[in-house]
Amino acid sequence: MPLLEIKGLHKYFGGLRAVCDVSLCIEEGEVLALIGPNGAGKTTIFNVVTGFLPADAGEVIFGREDVLGLRPHEICAKGIARTFQIVRPFLAMSVLDNVTVAALLRNKSINQAQKKAEEVLEFLGLSEKAHLPASALTLPDRKRLELARALATDPRILLLDEVMAGLTPLEIDHFVELLRIVNQRGITIFLIEHVMRGVMALSQRVAVLNYGRKIAEGSPEEVTTNREVIEAYLGEEFLSA
Amino acid sequence: MRRCLFFSAIFLILLTLPFLVSHYVVGIFILIFYYAYLGQCWNVLTGYTGYISLGHGIFLGIGAYTTAYLFLSFGITPWLGMLIGGLIAAAVGLFMGFLGFRFGLRGIYFVLLTIAFAELGRIITLHIKALGSFTGLFIPFKPSFLNFQFRGNIPYYYIAFALMIFSLALVRIIERSRLGRYFIAIREDEDAAEALGVHSFRYKMISLAISGFLTALGGAFYTNYIYYIHPNTVFGIIPSIEIILRPIVGGMGTLFGPVVGSFVLTPLAEFSRTYFAKGGYEGLHLIIYGFLMILVVLFLPQGIISYIEKPLKSLLNGDHRVRRSEAEDASFGDKRPS
Amino acid sequence: MSLHLAIKFGISGLLTGGVYSLIAIGLSLIFGVMGVINFAHGQMMVWGMYIAYWLFVLLGIEPYFSLLVSAGALFAMGFVVQKLVVNRILDYPEAMQVLPLIGLGLILENSALLFWGPDHRSPQMSLSLSTIWLGDVMLDVPRIIAFVIALLIAFLLFLFLKKTDTGKAIRAAADNRLGARLVGIKVDHINNISFAIGAASVGAAGALMLPLIPLCPHLGHDFTLTAFVIVILGGLGSITGAMVGGLILGVAESLGTLFIPPSMKQVVSFTIMVVIMLLKPQGLFGGKR
Numbered sequence: 001m002p003l004l005e006i007k008g009l010h011k012y013f014g015g016l017r018a019v020c021d022v023s024l025c026i027e028e029g030e031v032l033a034l035i036g037p038n039g040a041g042k043t044t045i046f047n048v049v050t051g052f053l054p055a056d057a058g059e060v061i062f063g064r065e066d067v068l069g070l071r072p073h074e075i076c077a078k079g080i081a082r083t084f085q086i087v088r089p090f091l092a093m094s095v096l097d098n099v100t101v102a103a104l105l106r107n108k109s110i111n112q113a114q115k116k117a118e119e120v121l122e123f124l125g126l127s128e129k130a131h132l133p134a135s136a137l138t139l140p141d142r143k144r145l146e147l148a149r150a151l152a153t154d155p156r157i158l159l160l161d162e163v164m165a166g167l168t169p170l171e172i173d174h175f176v177e178l179l180r181i182v183n184q185r186g187i188t189i190f191l192i193e194h195v196m197r198g199v200m201a202l203s204q205r206v207a208v209l210n211y212g213r214k215i216a217e218g219s220p221e222e223v224t225t226n227r228e229v230i231e232a233y234l235g236e237e238f239l240s241a
Numbered sequence: 242m243r244r245c246l247f248f249s250a251i252f253l254i255l256l257t258l259p260f261l262v263s264h265y266v267v268g269i270f271i272l273i274f275y276y277a278y279l280g281q282c283w284n285v286l287t288g289y290t291g292y293i294s295l296g297h298g299i300f301l302g303i304g305a306y307t308t309a310y311l312f313l314s315f316g317i318t319p320w321l322g323m324l325i326g327g328l329i330a331a332a333v334g335l336f337m338g339f340l341g342f343r344f345g346l347r348g349i350y351f352v353l354l355t356i357a358f359a360e361l362g363r364i365i366t367l368h369i370k371a372l373g374s375f376t377g378l379f380i381p382f383k384p385s386f387l388n389f390q391f392r393g394n395i396p397y398y399y400i401a402f403a404l405m406i407f408s409l410a411l412v413r414i415i416e417r418s419r420l421g422r423y424f425i426a427i428r429e430d431e432d433a434a435e436a437l438g439v440h441s442f443r444y445k446m447i448s449l450a451i452s453g454f455l456t457a458l459g460g461a462f463y464t465n466y467i468y469y470i471h472p473n474t475v476f477g478i479i480p481s482i483e484i485i486l487r488p489i490v491g492g493m494g495t496l497f498g499p500v501v502g503s504f505v506l507t508p509l510a511e512f513s514r515t516y517f518a519k520g521g522y523e524g525l526h527l528i529i530y531g532f533l534m535i536l537v538v539l540f541l542p543q544g545i546i547s548y549i550e551k552p553l554k555s556l557l558n559g560d561h562r563v564r565r566s567e568a569e570d571a572s573f574g575d576k577r578p579s
Numbered sequence: 580m581s582l583h584l585a586i587k588f589g590i591s592g593l594l595t596g597g598v599y600s601l602i603a604i605g606l607s608l609i610f611g612v613m614g615v616i617n618f619a620h621g622q623m624m625v626w627g628m629y630i631a632y633w634l635f636v637l638l639g640i641e642p643y644f645s646l647l648v649s650a651g652a653l654f655a656m657g658f659v660v661q662k663l664v665v666n667r668i669l670d671y672p673e674a675m676q677v678l679p680l681i682g683l684g685l686i687l688e689n690s691a692l693l694f695w696g697p698d699h700r701s702p703q704m705s706l707s708l709s710t711i712w713l714g715d716v717m718l719d720v721p722r723i724i725a726f727v728i729a730l731l732i733a734f735l736l737f738l739f740l741k742k743t744d745t746g747k748a749i750r751a752a753a754d755n756r757l758g759a760r761l762v763g764i765k766v767d768h769i770n771n772i773s774f775a776i777g778a779a780s781v782g783a784a785g786a787l788m789l790p791l792i793p794l795c796p797h798l799g800h801d802f803t804l805t806a807f808v809i810v811i812l813g814g815l816g817s818i819t820g821a822m823v824g825g826l827i828l829g830v831a832e833s834l835g836t837l838f839i840p841p842s843m844k845q846v847v848s849f850t851i852m853v854v855i856m857l858l859k860p861q862g863l864f865g866g867k868r
Contacts, residue, residue: 050436076438084436090429092494093422101426104419105438113419153438293677344857348673349616353807354856357849360804364845478800482681489678524689524796531689534682538675539667 001064003028003188004049004080004157009058011044018044020212022058026157031179031189033199033220036209037233042192043085045209046159050082051075062157077105081155083146085162085192089134096121096130098145102152120152124178140171151182158182160191164198176201196224208232255402259395267394271466273507274401279459280487280499281408286452287485288494289421290445291428292347296355297484299337299362300330300453302476304460306366309378309470312388314371319389323461327454333358334453338446347431356478363476377471380464389465397466404462405500408455412496424448428494456484479527486530490537492544501545506533587716588833594718595791596829597726601784602802603809603821604733605777611753611816612773615665615676619684621802623778626687627653627785628794629695635702635789642704643724646786650779657778661771669770684803691796699793721790729787732780733822740818749773753816781806801845808852814862823863 002025011019019041026032034042047053049060051072060068067075076082090098099117100110107113121127124144129137137145143163150158160179164172176198183189183202193199199206199220206223208216210232216223223229259267279301287293307326311317317325340346341354366372384390391397415421423444426434431441464470474480491502513526537544602624609617617623627649634645642649660683668676709720740746752759752769760766792798809828813820828848835847855862 052432052436071440071442072432072435073438073440076436082436084433088430088433090426090433092429093425097422097425101422101434101439102437104422108419110417110419110422149437293675295677295681340853340857344860346856346860349677350856350860352677353811354853356804357853361846361849364843368840368843482685524692527685527689528693531682531685534685535664535679538671538679538682539664542671542675 002026003063004190005059005061006045006049007059007061009045009048009060010056011041011048011053012056017212019048019055022209022212022214024207024214024217026188026190028156028188029183029186030205031183031191031203033203033206034190034192034209035194035196035199035206035223036215040209041212042209043161046082046161046192049075050080050159076153076155079154079156080159081150081153081157082159083143083150083161083163085165087139087142087146089137089142089145091133091135093134094131095126095134095137095145098134099148099152102149105153117148117152120148123151123181124148140167143167143175147178151187155187157188157190160189160193162192162194164193164195167195169197172198173201200224259398264394267398269508269511271394271398271401272511273503274398274405275459275462275466276483276487276507277500277503278401278404278408279456279484280491280503281405281412282452282455282459283484284488284493284499285412285415285424285455286448288488288498289415289424289428290448291431291494292341292445292448293352294355294452295352295478295481295485296337296357296359297452297456298359298476298478298481299333299355300456301460301463301480301484302359302362302366302472303330303333304457305464305470305475306372306378306460307457308461309380309464310372312380313378318387319461319465320387323389323458326461327457330457330460331450331454334449335446338449342442342445356481359477359481363472366472366476373471377469377474380468380470382468389461390468397462400462401466404459409496409500411455416496420444420447425494482530486533488544490533490541490544492546495544495546498544498546501549505545583716584837585834587718588837589830590713590716590718591722592830592833593826594722594726594829595833596826597729598784598787598791598825599805599809599829600822600825601729601733601787602781602806603813603825604736604818605780605784606806606810607813607816607818607821608736608749608780609774609777610810611818612749613661613665613669613770614673615669616673616680616807616815617774617777618677618680618803619660619687619799620777620781620806621804622684622687622691622799623653623656624781624785624788624802625691625794625796625799626656627782628789628798629691629785630782631786631789632700632702632794635704642786642789643728646728646783649782649786651782653782653785654775654779657775658771660778661774665774666767666770684799688796688799691799695796697795697797699795701793702789704790719791725787725791729784732783736776736780737818745769745772749776804845805848808848810862811852811860812855812862814864817862817864820862820864 004026006022006024009019009022022045024032034045036042044053048055051070051074055068058068059066062078062080065078067078090101096114096117099120100113103113103116107116118127118130121130124147126141126144126148129141134142134145147163164175167175172195179189179202203220205218206220207214208223208229215228215232216226258270283294283297304323304326307329308319308322311322311325312319337354337358341351346354367375372378382390384392423434423439426439427441427444435441460475463475487502487506488499489502490506491500492498509529510526513529541548602620606617606620609615630649630652631642631645634640634648635642664679664683668679710717711720711723740750748759748764748769749772751764752766756766759769805828809824810821812828813822813824828851831851832844832847835844839846
């Protein structure tokens with residue numbers, strides 16, 4: 001039984017079909033990447049799954065529960081954590097406090113939550129910056145903070161929205177390593193990514209979205225050599241290549 | 242431990258002040274403490290969760306009128322009356338919060354909702370005979386502890402002082418707790434907080450209820466200090482503005498903001514009120530408020546505290562133990578306009 | 580309480596609503612272009628009223644002519660306010676923008692109080708007492724004239740926005756500030772003009788309002804709140820919404836006084852505002868949220 005199952009999801013914005021009949025299955029422990037040109041509807045799917053947007057039709061099943069329509073905080077409590085495409089740190093709080101807020105979900109006392117937060121920060125290499133205000137961090141560090149917060153909620157599945165955008169190749173490799181370790185610890189990863197280097201290195205399976213529809217699914221190699229996928233990204237002229 | 246010394250010194254001075262200065266000055270300090278208290282109550286909601294309320298008059302009025310009415314009609318001691326007033330205010334706050342948060346009102350819409358409540362409270366009370374209608378309510382002077390009425394203003398000084406200290410302590414505790422961190426997270430980025438499991442609706446409601454309850458207690462104090470209340474002086478948008486001005490000037494979302502703001506603003510306001518009102522220049526202090534609101538938001542959006550915090554801290558922490566004060570900075574959670 | 584009375588009050592309310600519409604259009608324009616809610620709107624109107632009042636009392640000029648002066652003066656005031664204050668707070672979070680404008684409102688209202696005292700003033704003008712009959716309903720002429728002129732001004736504004744270059748630039752800036760800048764529109768200048776126009780319309784509305792209600796400084800804050808109700812009802816940023824909202828509120832308030840004392844008529848407006856915010860926050864005609 002898959003950990004997260006999206007069945008026949010539809011989301012319209014007025015006349016615009018942002019997501020059209022999309023179905024995906026993610027098994028526990030795997031890493032599934034969702035790719036596709038800009039505007040294909042990927043973040044919309046994340047927003048529906050995490051409760052930020054209502055769906056017009058379809059189901060989202062997590063474990064055995066139907067989670068479609070739940071509020072974001074309830075979804076997080078169930079074990080689905082997410083990061084945002086444009087990072088959203090709590091700027092006026094310290095790095096440690098940022099993560100403590102997340103840790104408070106499963107740790108009732110402040111002390112426990114802070115300990116958990118410190119562990120997570122250690123894992124992500126942010127310990128030295130724990131007492132800096134989040135506003136003082138550079139972008140790669142902010143991305144790490146974003147990940148730290150999501151991890152501090154002890155999720156079963158992590159939804160990552162373009163975490164690697166804007167990073168240098170070295171930083172990307174570092175992130176991939178981190179995520180690999182996270183995955184080895186048993187956390188399922190569902191990621192939206194444009195950075196193919198990361199996708200290829202990390203994912204076991206890839207699904208491709210174009211204009212709201214899933215047009216391909218399979219291993220990274222299969223998907224990147226798929227005609228329709230190439231056409232979607234690059235246009236017809238590249239097909240012969 | 243210079244800090245401890247500093248605060249203890251101030252505490253001692255304030256404690257003995259009434260015996261050192263004139264009756265008039267004591268009166269000013271009572272108002273300083275009173276407004277610092279109210280500002281702190283407002284701070285719990287607005288400074289910490291970021292939902293701006295321009296209608297705290299509703300809570301002040303409920304506290305004032307409940308205490309007055311119960312005392313005048315049933316002889317119930319204001320000490321009890323104010324708790325009842327507080328509970329009613331909390332209930333109204335929860336109702337307002339329910340309407341606002343359930344329907345997703347944020348930013349300006351929430352502000353308008355609070356104004357609507359405060360003004361509705363004012364207008365409706367103006368038409369209720371049992372509550373004094375257009376004349377207002379006079380509290381007869383029967384001094385006794387039970388009646389929460391005292392001769393002279395020294396007892397009031399200590400009560401107001403206690404209220405202020407209490408509110409400081411409470412906010413300090415909240416700041417360090419789960420509640421406080423959730424509040425600030427909501428303020429900084431409500432959606433991101435929700436995605437991390439923060440039940441923002443529940444916490445906003447809690448914030449509003451606490452803020453409302455405490456503000457009402459202030460209203461009860463006011464009733465028994467001034468002995469006269471009128472819907473225009475406790476409900477409505479003008480009293481609401483009085484409440485918010487100190488924390489804004491001092492620094493929203495900081496522990497000492499409302500206190501600093503009150504120490505700066507209240508004497509100024511009282512001075513212009515007494516000095517100019519005599520010459521028939523009624524609204525002058527409001528004009529001053531108006532200018533302050535403009536100037537502070539334009540030039541000092543984080544309030545006075547942001548200017549004195551660093552120099553004061555380095556003064557208090559002795560030499561350059563910088564790292565620790567940066568952490569303190571961060572966890573005070575300064576409000577930044579973004 | 581007869582149908583006849585209801586009709587009289589209804590029509591009277593509709594006529595007053597015309598002036599309300601003009602007030603609200605100003606507010607909507609300001610919000611549409613700059614995203615700022617002018618909390619001093621009603622107070623600006625009251626200054627327009629005072630200007631028209633003094634021109635009448637000292638020089639005998641009827642408000643229907645002095646409205647040009649009121650509008651002109653407020654145009655200047657609006658321009659200055661925008662340049663010095665509003666311009667700097669354009670990118671602040673909505674709720675923080677509120678504060679300086681409330682401050683401005685306090686300044687305007689209380690300086691009026693300071694200069695001219697709290698007493699109500701109701702100047703007797705040439706047409707003050709004349710009425711005409713519409714069928715068997717008696718209507719005040721000043722109210723009818725106010726209605727007609729208000730609608731005329733609204734119509735002219737509408738034409739201005741639709742047909743002239745500046746008008747189009749304003750609409751462009753309202754729609755997409757960055758885009759407007761990119762095509763070469765001097766957005767700062769447009770902002771100044773828009774706020775000035777918004778202020779001018781409310782100044783003119785003030786002059787029109789003078790024969791209709793007794794003047795006193797505290798009207799300022801009542802009218803600011805009324806303007807908000809209308810704009811929320813009609814939809815923030817929508818000119819049509821402001822028009823329709825104004826008319827609806829005029830009628831609702833007027834009919835409301837049949838059931839509740841006039842001093843409580845704000846209860847009607849606030850309730851409408853709260854209900855709309857809860858159920859349809861974009862108002863009747865949508866617009867930015």
